[in-house]
Amino acid sequence: MISTNNEELVKRIAKLARQNQELEDRIKKLVKQNDKLADDNERLKAHHPELPLELLKSLKFNMATVLFADIHGLSKVMKGIDSGSVMDELDEIFFEFESIAEKYKIQKIKTIGDTFMCAGGIPAKNITNPIDVVMAAMEMRNFLKKYEHDKRSGNKSIWDLKIGIHTGPVTASVSGKKKINYDIKGDTVHNASRMEALSEGGSILISVMTYELVKEFFDCEYYGKLPVKYKGDLQIYRVKGLKPEFSVKGLGIIPNESFKIKFGLIQFTDMQEVILDKLENELPDFVFYHNVKHTVDVVTEVELIGWAEGCSDEEILLLKTAGLFHDTGITVSFDNHEFHGAEYAKKMLPDYNYSPKQIDTICSIILATRLPPRPANLLEEIICDSDLDYLGRSDFIPVSNTLFEELKAQNKMKDLNEWNKMQVKFISGHQYFTKTARSLREVNKRLQIERIQSLITD
Structure with missing residues (x-):
């Protein structure tokens, strides 16, 4: 049994190490892309000052989810009710559709007659936009059903709704000064419109691209194929509702806590990109240790230790979030940065639908990283062990030297020899709190003391 557990732990470590490296590579790539886009934009403005602002603000979105909603029945209504009504x-x-779109952070594009068009992932890019748009579509359908029931007093409904959704790349043009407007074009828009036309009253049709990104949450059934010129057939699915395990009372209508937590774990990727970008751009120049890499290391490690210690999905989410924010306070002040990091988390996390209770827990976890560590519960123990994980790693010496350089730049430490003596004293008195960290790092930590002692000159 112990051997099996160790094998699983080794596999998790290897997987998280790969993910860690992939994330670091992605960060570097995003920074380069951002710099290139900024340079291209400046060159375009410099060489073509005559171009209108709209052309200078043409944007490409690699993953947007487009929704067309047709309020079916307008021609039928016109026969029996005056046009004003x-x-x-x-x-x-x-x-109401606009309000629903705003709730899910979806951009309204326009209304065309009796058709409402919107898109997720615009202008703020995010990985959750397929889920957001399908949730919005379900809410639109439920609203119209209730609206008809209340309006007609039980008589036959007049309005009906047909929805088509497709996920893919779009190009957006921007116009307006006081109010920014977006218009989008591309095959993604065209296919979403065609699926809406193919849909029947009350149906939400999604493409296979959208389906693959939302199938974990929604109960869908295969609907058919849509011929796409030069590209073959596009598989189409009909959304029936949320899966029972992700809905209140299993009815498939209202998302439950399990949905929110699983969605939060996916949404974490978007938030992580925002925070890492903030750290990349706003950390002081003297920060050599408490940098983006350290934050990524802590986020990876809390997940590893959290799973090994038997934490729930929600606890893993809280740990990863605390790890992500724990050093953001350095952008305000190095001293007492844990407090500033917790304050920043309080401001930002409501936008990502964290509950007040979850935010309080996250802030407590962040504050637990103050030295000397005094964790009050398992989650705080996990982040304390993760924050000082480097003490038992093979790269301890070079990592330790970056911390020395960071302190030296602030005139808090001057002599490397004295620093090494302090390190020996600190490591000798340090203990990991969790069983997982002790099994992974404690042996190496003892070796570190010997290595540092060999570097001390007196």
């Missing part, structure tokens, strides 16, 4: 009802419906 018809337009009033349509305005009410569109107003």
